[in-house]
Amino acid sequence: MDHFHRYISELFNWNEQMKNYLESENVGVESELWGKLDRFTNLIENVSKPLSNSELLDLQSEAETIQEDMEDYFNRKQEIGSIWVKETVLPPGGHSVPPLPYAYNALEPYISEEIMRLHHDQHHKAYVDGLNKAEINLKKARESNDFSLIKHWSRELAFNGSGHNLHSIFWSNMIPGGGGRPKGVVLGAIESYFGSFEAFKKQFSEAAKQVEGSGWALLVWSPRSRHLEVLQTEKHMDFSQWDTIPLLVLDVWEHAYYLQYKNKRAAYVDNWWNLVNWSDVESRFEKVRPLKWLAF
Numbered sequence: 328m329d330h331f332h333r334y335i336s337e338l339f340n341w342n343e344q345m346k347n348y349l350e351s352e353n354v355g356v357e358s359e360l361w362g363k364l365d366r367f368t369n370l371i372e373n374v375s376k377p378l379s380n381s382e383l384l385d386l387q388s389e390a391e392t393i394q395e396d397m398e399d400y401f402n403r404k405q406e407i408g409s410i411w412v413k414e415t416v417l418p419p420g421g422h423s424v425p426p427l428p429y430a431y432n433a434l435e436p437y438i439s440e441e442i443m444r445l446h447h448d449q450h451h452k453a454y455v456d457g458l459n460k461a462e463i464n465l466k467k468a469r470e471s472n473d474f475s476l477i478k479h480w481s482r483e484l485a486f487n488g489s490g491h492n493l494h495s496i497f498w499s500n501m502i503p504g505g506g507g508r509p510k511g512v513v514l515g516a517i518e519s520y521f522g523s524f525e526a527f528k529k530q531f532s533e534a535a536k537q538v539e540g541s542g543w544a545l546l547v548w549s550p551r552s553r554h555l556e557v558l559q560t561e562k563h564m565d566f567s568q569w570d571t572i573p574l575l576v577l578d579v580w581e582h583a584y585y586l587q588y589k590n591k592r593a594a595y596v597d598n599w600w601n602l603v604n605w606s607d608v609e610s611r612f613e614k615v616r617p618l619k620w621l622a623f
């Protein structure tokens with residue numbers, strides 16, 4: 328059996344094991360996990376010829392998604408105390424630097440080994456340390472009910488959290504021998520919004536070249552506009568934390584309260600809690616919860 332067929336048969340065995348596991352845990356047929364595993368079985372059974380690399384990656388990521396859904400399902404069961412599974416939620420201060428997915432010198436001649444060592448081992452590490460420190464201090468603030476440093480720690484949380492998240496994306500956004508242009512859905516989405524790959528590349532490059540001071544250029548997906556966009560960010564964040572999705576927001580611009588509350592913003596904030604639509608927050612959370620990146 329060649330490498331490819333061995334891989335497919337491994338996926339097939341994994342799929343069977345998952346089903347056996349569901350059965351042994353008495354997961355009812357109404358659970359969507361069964362449907363997902365069945366669809367995966369069909370997917371593998373219909374593989375007749377060796378797949379391209381990107382098709383293999385799709386298959387692999389499909390398997391990972393199912394694996395995560397299973398962990399998620401059993402995590403929730405764990406909360407009611409029925410079985411033990413690995414906990415994947417990071418506690419406050421639980422971040423770490425992800426390993427570089429290639430050797431330090433692998434991106435030469437475009438990026439030198441010296442830069443990669445400094446950038447990954449020291450700069451990224453500093454963001455992780457700063458993020459952990461901010462999370463731990465905010466935990467202390469909650470426990471002691473002392474929020475006098477909330478502005479400081481919120482700034483640290485945004486700066487270092489965005490730094491950590493963006494660098495984690497940045498490392499795996501690069502690969503030795505990369506370049507060229509994307510294929511499939513990414514190319515389609517780029518062409519339909521930016522007009523052409525060349526136009527996108529020009530805009531992205533200009534965004535990067537014209538960042539004022541330190542910052543990033545980003546290609547992002549907007550779940551509301553339902554199209555891609557190119558953005559710039561100065562430093563890492565401007566008080567936001569990239570790679571996160573808002574669930575509950577409160578507008579404290581003066582236009583939101585001044586006519587009624589004048590300069591009493593605190594009274595507006597206190598009263599606002601009487602209006603929160605928690606079922607909207609819940610439904611936003613349910614929609615975004617399946618979106619998971621590897622935890623670091």
Ligand code: MN
Pocket residue numbers: 446450494
């Ligand atoms: Mn950097």
